[in-house]
Every structure is written in C-alpha cells, then in structure tokens.
C-alpha cells in the first residue's frame with residue numbers, strides 16, 4: 522500500500538497543454554476513480570503516474586518519494602489495460618509470470634504467487650491455455666492476475682471493463698471491489714462510466730478538459746441536493 526500525490530501536474534504535447542496543473546492525493550488503501558468524458562485527460566494522467574508518459578511540469582510522489590524521473594519498472598506500480606495486453610503465444614501461467622521473471626523472482630515464489638492470484642480470480646483450472654481460448658472476461662481476469670502477482674504498491678486500471686458486455690461489467694465491478702478489500706490495495710481507476718465511478722470509488726476525481734473539477738466521495742458528488 523502506498524499514497525500517491527500529484528502536485529501541479531501538467532502535460533503538454535508540443536505547444537498544446539492537455540492537463541492543466543492537477544493537485545490531488547490518493548491515500549493508502551484508497552480506491553480512487555478518475556472520471557470524465559472522452560478527451561478530458563484521464564488516460565494521460567494515469568499514464569504519467571505509470572511512467573508511460575513524461576510529466577511536463579509538477580511533481581509526482583509515491584510514499585513521499587519523487588518519482589517523476591523513475592522508469593515504469595522502478596515505480597512499484599502495476600497497470601491493467603483496457604485491451605488486456607496479453608502475450609498471445611504464452612500460456613496464462615506464463616502471461617502472469619512474465620513480469621516476475623523479468624525481475625528475477627525465484628521460481629518457487631513465481632509458482633506460489635501465480636497460483637494464489639489464479640485461485641483468487643477463479644482461473645486456476647485454465648492456466649495452460651492461451652489467451653485466444655478465453656472469453657473477454659477471462660482475459661481481463663488474467664490481466665488483473667498479472668498485476669496482482671507483482672504485489673505492487675499501487676494498482677492502475679485504465680478503462681478495464683469497457684470491452685466487456687453489460688453482464689460481465691457488472692460481475693467484474695464486484696470482483697474488482699472484492700479484490701480491493703482482500704488486498705487492501707491502493708487503486709487509481711480510470712473510466713468514463715459514472716456507474717462504475719459511483720459504485721466502486723472511495724473518492725471520485727471528476728475531470729473536465731484537463732482540469733480537476735471535484736474530488737470527493739460518490740455520495741457527496743452525486744447525491745448532494
């Protein structure tokens with residue numbers, strides 16, 4: 522678990538600024554959802570936290586340490602992508618183990634962590650299959666499993682349910698909430714779906730055109746008279 526602080530975070534592409542000085546703090550163990558319409562800068566913000574995009578201005582801290590210059594692999598975060606980003610030629614087991622192998626984790630530790638995550642996600646019976654043999658919901662479970670086995674300080678989710686049908690979205694919402702409670706993880710979750718924001722978040726950051734409009738509990742944002 523860790524806290525994440527964004528202080529005056531800006532992003533410019535060439536001369537065009539698309540994120541205009543965002544200040545917010547995500548507390549230890551908190552589930553924060555960034556919500557807002559397409560193009561408001563949610564993804565860019567998340568990718569800056571992940572280290573996949575450079576930060577043009579401002580400071581990003583994880584547990585008090587400035588991480589602006591740290592490469593993604595050194596940030597102790599794990600990201601779940603909308604398109605799952607699985608390796609098609611690897612088995613589910615190897616997809617989940619990959620990040621640990623890169624980091625030279627001992628084999629028995631890899632076995633243990635992958636099996637634990639697979640049980641948690643109820644995919645332990647399909648670990649020798651390849652992604653093509655899975656449904657969308659199962660693929661998303663593998664993508665989540667790959668993040669869990671890393672035991673990162675912070676989980677980042679980028680519209681993870683957008684490619685699923687309504688029924689599966691509903692199921693996976695509960696599943697991800699359950700994981701949050703089980704793992705006590707710090708989570709930043711990006712979506713354009715207000716229902717996801719309302720039902721999953723401890724706090725919601727409402728973004729519009731690169732600015733933070735509101736940062737509060739779902740109740741305060743949606744039910745305030």
Ligand code: ADP
Nearest residue numbers: 534539540557558559560561562563564565566
């Ligand atoms: P969201 O995730 O909320 O849909 P994005 O973070 O993807 O929004 O995009 C925010 C803004 O930044 C948009 O106006 C988008 O067109 C612009 N943008 C995103 N990536 C790039 C890029 N690589 N080059 C130039 N502009 C970009």
Ligand code: ADP
Nearest residue numbers: 573593594598599600602604606619620621623
């Ligand atoms: P792992 O160690 O499991 O590979 P990391 O978080 O260290 O995980 O690295 C994941 C890398 O994968 C990122 O650096 C990113 O560049 C890349 N990546 C994979 N899928 C995507 C995607 N859909 N969009 C953007 N980047 C991706």
